[in-house]
Amino acid sequence: MALAKRPAVDDATRLSGPEKAAVVMLALGEDHTRLWEALDEEEIREISQIMSGIGTVSSAAVEGLLMEFVSGMSSTGAIMGSFEQTQRLLAAFLPPDKVDSLMDEIRGPAGRTMWDKLANVNEAVLANYLKNEYPQTVAVVLSKIKGEHAARVLSALPEDFALECVQRMLRMEPVQRDILDKIEQTLRTEFMSNLARTSKRDSHEMMAEVFNNFDRQTESRFLNALEERNRDAAERIRALMFVFEDLGKLDPGGIQTLLRAVAKDQLGIALKGASDTLRELFFSNMSERAAKIMREDMNSMGPVRLKDVDQAQQAMVVIAKTLAAKGEIMLAGSSGDDELIY
Template structure:
């Protein structure tokens, strides 16, 4: 991306590809197409991805940006979108190439294959890498966030992990054809298989659905499953992550979780909660903050059970996101059932 960065190093706060994307949107598709031709394929992908996701850019930002490229230009708001990006691409690339490129960029909200890999459970990434050559495994780990790479490395056999670490130290720049081949394997032989496996096991999918049901409907559904499909019912229960499962989060994790909660959500969720759940949060707060939380809960008027359940589901979802990002961890007997 040297060409992109060279053009835009004088402006801060916006990435190089985003700056080029703003300029292209401002000058119109005809001129943008000519500009896009000047970049190689990887740079084009970065620019187009920026166009698709940036949304509204203020006129002031456009003006400051364009001042670095031309001495006089009239600024206006620009809006990056999928349609805008596609129109510019069609002005410079064959339709079939545009279709392929757009499908790749739009997949998982425009995520690259490496970004998609971040959402795959660590155990599955480790299993895939264990079947590949150590050199390939070393390269893949360098493309993952360090925290995820560390978790994956811990799940590999020790001799293989030691070999991979040494290869990372000696890793040299990888040629683009080799990178393309690795990405192809990840896309066609790994991620697709994972997607098919997820679809094949509908217990996990149903557990996710049940996590969002109100208590009355969830109870009714489980009663039906308990009667007709008891083994499946128990498996779905084991895969669910409920408000009560927050007790498997250590104190440091609860403190991180509380920092992410919107104001007013925790008091509502703790209304009528079991004493152990109340203590879970109170013991991780400063004395004054804990006293204020108790007073707020005790002074709260009657609330609908549905509102309390919704608040608890929101907290659970925030917790699951933090677990997926590796910012907090869970423990307990059932931790292997739902993390990841």
């Protein structure tokens, strides 16, 4: 799916300082490297980031910034900022590895190395790319990423092809550095760069993550306001959110694992604001003595600020998500696929 085009820039006065600098650099082209050499790394990063995404800048806007070059610009008209143009300009004065690093940062996904970046790629997207590669190449790639991610990618590949990749992984010997470098370069140029242009994170998932980090009052205020304007969006965000009360969906083993990971004082504060049902669920998974001590500690606390309760509950949610990412507990979502059968 192609990304929506950014509206053309027609008024130079609306541009920020760094945006004006990016337009000037694009207008000057590849023959003015001394200007780049006078900038520090942070300035280069900021300007190149803007250059890669600024889109079309009208000739009128360019002339407003470069009146002394009006005659030169009038024949070329508008200029277009792009990944390729930015990379060519940077390559004129920076080492290749520095250019690759900057462009990878601009394009995303986030990560220090190529294998870090692959960890942030959805398994279905990665599998769709790898299914057209040689099984040996896929085996190398899967051996370089985390086991849980590799498992999800294998599950998304055609079964016969996936089994062939598994066999190659079982027989794999140490990969030569030059072959590994070639695979990394191919992933960078053929996959990651295209991914940055064509993929887009679901906006509702992104907002659910944001709402998860609101305190209770702010979350309620925003969701209620959004519900009045766009009920469907509010319902989708609410369904995607994982909140403290969802901990009640954990199985007994999951609750006990979580209890071992949470500080006792934070647990008491969190449970002060929990529903009776959820509170009793946690108590039932403690020893009789531990539950009695926790009840006594909670009674001795007296009134607790809502802000402190929210922070303690949010901390427990973060711990639960961390444990789930490690495979130590299972978080049941809204999908029926996550229901547990006993």
